[in-house]
Amino acid sequence: MKLKDFDKIFSANPTLQRLCRWTKATDGRHIALQGLRASAQSVAIAEMLRHTDKNILLVADDGDGAGYAYFDIVQLLGNERVAFFPAFYKHNHKCGATIAENEILRTDSLNKISGKNPCIIVSYPEALVEKVVAASYFVGSKIELRKGQSYDMNSLVGQLQKAGFEEVDFVYEVGQYSQRGSIVDIFSYSNELPYRVDFFGDNIESIRMFDIERQLSVSSVDSIDIVANTDGGDLPKISLLEFMSSDSVVVVNDIDFTVKRMDYIYEQALIKANEHKHIDDLSSTLADGETFAEELGKHRTVELLRNYYKADTMEFSTTHQPNFDKNFDLISQNISNYIAEGYRIFISADSRKQTDRIKSIFDDRGDNIAFEAVEGGLHEGFVDNDLKICFFTDHQIFNRLHKYSLRSDTARRGKAAMLIKELNQLKPGDYVVHHDHGIGQFAGLLRADINGKPQEVIKLVYKGGDIIFVNISSLHKIAKYHGKDDTQPTLSKLGTGAWERLKERTKAKVKDIARDLIKLYALRLEQKGFEYSPDSYLQAELEASFVYEDTPDQSKATADVKTDMQSPKPMDRLVCGDVGFGKTEVAIRAAFKAATDGKQVAVLVPTTILAFQHYKTFAERLKNYPVTVEYLSRAKSPKQTKEIISRLR
Template sequence: MRVDDLLNFYRADRRAHLLNACWENDGSKAELKGIVGSAPALLAASMLSPGGEMADDAILRDAPSHLFVLDDKESAAYFLNDLQQLIGDTHNVLFFPRSARVPYQEEVTENANIAMRAEVLNEINRHGKGLAIVTFGEAIAEQVISKRELSEQTFALALGERYTMDFLDEIFIEYGFSKVDFVYEPGQYAVRGGIVDVFSYSFDHPYRIEFFGDEVDSIRKFDPISQLSVNKMTRAVVVPNIGDQSLHESVEPLFNFIPAETRIWMADAKRTERQLEKAMERAESAFERVSDAVKFTPPAALFIAPERLESLLEPFHVVEFDGGTTFPNRVVIDWDMIPQPSFNKNFDLITSNLQANHRQGYHNVIVAGQATQIERLHDIFADREAEVPHHPIPIELSQGFVDKQLKLLVYTDHQLFERYHRFRLKEGFKKSKQALTLKELSALQPGDYVVHIDHGIGQFGGLQKIDVNGKEQEAIRLSYRGGDVLYVNIHSLHRISKYSSKEGTAPKISKLGTGTWAATKAKTKSRVKELAFDLLKLYAKRKSSKGFSFSPDNYMLHELEASFMFEETPDQRAAIHAVKKDMERTTPMDRLVCGDVGFGKTEVAIRAAFKAAADGKQVAVLVPTTILSMQHHRSFTRRLRDFPVTVDYINR
């Protein structure tokens, strides 16, 4: 079964057709009674893509937008992930967060959130239709820039247009952008000769605009980490900081910004109203604490008054799906669902439940984001020699449910195995490791030692503008022995690293053009080769000796792995797989698992120890301190308490 097959259940469902019929009346209101788990997201996904996999893209783009208002950020994030899993790339699914953790405190305003808010508003302003926007009460409590002002303050450049650098400087400064040496987050721009980099507030990647004279010759989006192009563009759209009140005169509720035909889904409008009250109270409290010397706009002008919510919703199609009964003249649609049962990791109970449901004519669907979880479940059923009819679908949903009317059950693997399921939000530029590198570069002081991979150890001399073929460019100045100077283009940052050694030990500075650095590198390579040769001989000798070959994983190990409450990281999965394969070989294991504190090394050890114990071996876990021995004893005991092994510890 595919995801589209799952959506087809609701595309053809009578209750979904009732909701569609309800939406044919202006300003209609509806209540989805008894719909639970991830079913609202599944229903919404079926309506967002009514034509299924064969749907015409043009039709999808012209369909009304949908706004989903959840109670809080966490529930909104889970709902967002459900939608993304169900409709994939067929729809533009966006998240609309709040701009700041604390009102009136610029230092805790999150640029990533402002960028996401700007992206949503920009998409609404440009298209208006075919969008799925997920948000929550505190986010919509903040009013937004008006459509008119956003249009007026959005600056677009296109290929072939002509601009002077002075004009662009003026525009970007007016928009509140900071001029920097290199951009790594929204709200920054840099000018180097005929190249302008600008990081708009509505996109994940900055633009690189190249000029031929005053004419725009090339526009590309680029990765600030690698400085490599992401894709070519014919147009660059620069959106300012929509959260900066000094840049615009008027604000309005988000409901005034979205098109009138937008369908609004709310968990519970009354609960949202209470969230608006809390947001207003927090804003008023923060406003009272700010200095009188700084003039701030009062909360009443920046936040939606809670009592306005119902009137703002009046013109829209609104459906409540999580217990909401706000609107007296609503259409009530009964869904008759129950949440996924709890099995307490009892796989015999899970097996019998699925078999019984199948006999009653139910479609058993199990969703799992990782193929390994589907394989584990299959192995557990196989170990019990039980035929369990079910349809695995490789997606993640936040909560399972049983739909009695459709005779459809959707179980999630993380609920079956009682694993922790975390939501994921787009972080955009926050993931940029280059930002740290650039900040480190900015933190370097003249005279600090650095290493150039080709020229050796030199001293940092700061950033300097130099003339290259008649064009002014910014470069890093490195000083070497004998007064030699090397200028390195900032696009070659990856070739420079900060020198590190024992504290207080000054290195010998290299001299350019002597070949000394090349000789040093060659000598080092030679020593590395000698070491490698010695290691090869050692490993060849070890390879020829015999060790104990452990059995392949059995059902108990599958259950232990499935009971891990967290989702393994890719590195953790790779380490576990490698360790188990080593154990199953006939040669002695020689492996070191490295990782920082809290990265999951203990879980790797627990699974390896249990694999050995399952083959009748005793396992000793050696740790360096008394406290660690107690901690590991607790960890092993907790993880293995449901399995036939004895865990104890010896201490001094």
């Protein structure tokens, strides 16, 4: 079952249906909800949007609460109709550093609010304190482009310059644009990837999004909105509630807390502004709690925790998912009790593999637990006593950390795009390698006239003074030269075929090495190894209890290692990964699998300190399982070493 299918089941809740009728109607300014707990709140708010043509603003108590609510609603509705409105400043207005990637999220929110389709904006007090540009200016400053549209390219460039976009050789951060012949690359403040607009004369022939690191197109779109930076500058500002139309619905977890929190943030900013002599413009850029309360009174409101307006209430009957703390005796007893009372049990996870693990644990234990697997998770599970359904999440069952991600995560990579960064660090005279032409010297970025059109190119100089110009759309063919002991390489000679012959010789040597390796592995395959048993319920429980979500690479590495172990052939596998990428967890799972099959496991590490660190990690992960973990190093006394070795026999 998909998460959206469960959403349809929960939509049958009679109080939720009443709430949706209120949302669709125009009478009744304020209501309060009672008994709506955990992620049932997010499911209800998503359902509200399906019954209205108005925008909805959801205000959580803090950034994390907003982040998890945003995650839930995106899981239910997708990205197109949901936006996250964060704070632009890290700490204090003017005095604190800004968070550049949040510009994208804030501008995306304003863009969705001013769009044609109703949406949900998720925010929190720290973000609502910061005012935004007036709606009339925001809409008027947008540049709308669509495929097939007649548009003068020079006029577009002029508009971008006027809007404050920076002209660069190649785009890799928001607020930048570049022009190469008939192509204009633009990184709008409202999208996580930059756009590539291709003109044919005065017509827009195509619009594509492209990858920041490789500068290559990834998908085509029919229309886009180019939005400039609206958080900076001296433009007149208004609160987010003023930006939204008065018929929007505002859902607040706790109105009184939000008002007081905004007042506190404003007061702290006032103190800082007084110290830094910025007090004059504070009210023009920040909104206090009183301003928020005044604007809130003009909107229809739904309060989740209290009843600020002493309004009519709607009663739900939901409770939080019980805290099982990985105790399957408690889980089994609890779920069995619910089943006996006629409840339907739903267990959700981001992958089917995880719910299969839970099922195998129940089966191996002999528990007669029937549940419906839901693909796609929410942050917090809940029980709805009206519909008699339990929606449990796998990460809460195993007490595992659950994280949310935001749309700007992709754009954040642009600030560390290695290809662009490396190219920026190149100096004239540095050696580079071109895939087709060999080793040359970097001679700078130039603007050349190609077929009557100016384009940015990279100039490379080869042996004998030969020169080639590389269009930046072919950046993926160039890499900085890295040689042994910083020795200077010999420049390649163009037109001689020497580079191609060198590549062919290299390929031949690689084939020789591969041939030798094949012979070696053929001999290894003839050897007989120990064939480990398939995963037990203990193995499934251990893996499911990992406090973080497995990355795709981590899942694949674990599966590959266990497949090798269950084969009668000797395992010969290398697991590679950077620091912090989860290699130790893969080793723990493999070691545990061996131990549960009656084997003893030795983990070899290069240093004494690392031995102790791994000992603590293994001991912590395996403390609830029937295995013993010890370590040997020179830090142990001879007596301790002898005692540990004696226990191995």
